[in-house]
Amino acid sequence: MDFNQIIAEFFSSVLIVFRRSIMLIFSPYRAMRRISLETDYLQLGTIFLVVYVYFKFVYYLKDKPLPATIIFFIFLINFFLTVNFFYLICRIFNRQVEFSSFFFTFSYSLLPTLIWFFSVSLFYIILPPPRTLSLMGRGFSVFFIAYSLSLLVWKLILVYLSLRFSTKLGFYRIIYLIILYLTWFLPYSMLLYQLKIFRVPFI
């Protein structure tokens, strides 16, 4: 494979990621069903590159930050722990599941997280905290909560669909899986908060 072909494949993957991201906004069910069958790993490279760019960007906004590369590796550990947790639980219970399906669907479900973190860092520049009790402060607070809630609901939809298409389990079992996941992930997030690595878990 020559250099030109690698570049062409990389840009085609970037375009596919962009198209899938738009589809996840308008038609998350259909998009996630397609993503769960995906095999092009360059798309994942594109998503992780955007995540890395984000960590590089916020490095310049924080006081006494850890290097972006270290934060990125901690994010990768979180991500692989999450994906492996769901995959291994399904394997233990003898489900015929594909690791790549978990990997792709969970990578694409990072989209709301990325949008929220990017936008919050931009708001930090445009309208730095703390918020006040003025009319503008109250108005922005309501807008910010509504905006965050919308993205949170979208994130929950995408995570649910990721699990639905990767595990092919029913509603109740997916809820059990999520509760099981939260039993270790919430204390783990608290630990990351105490260590001042992530104030809001980046997952």
Add this chain to the structure above:
Amino acid sequence: MRTINFRLKKKMDEVFSLEPNNLNWSVFTDFYKLITSPLKSMPFLIVIPLSFIAAMIFYFIFNYWLIKLVSLLQHGF
């Protein structure tokens, strides 16, 4: 013709790759379908208005604490 058949088969495999959800109780199953069907496509048409309503309710209930929470979340990136 073969290409159309192949595409149709691929599409059918994709669509029927997943069993429909059954919540063991028809009332629950119907309710689940009622809730999830509008979320499968264009979820933001429902999610955005509901989020604004929820944010307003939170504001009227928690008032000052909500503004504190926003200040806290703005440091969350």
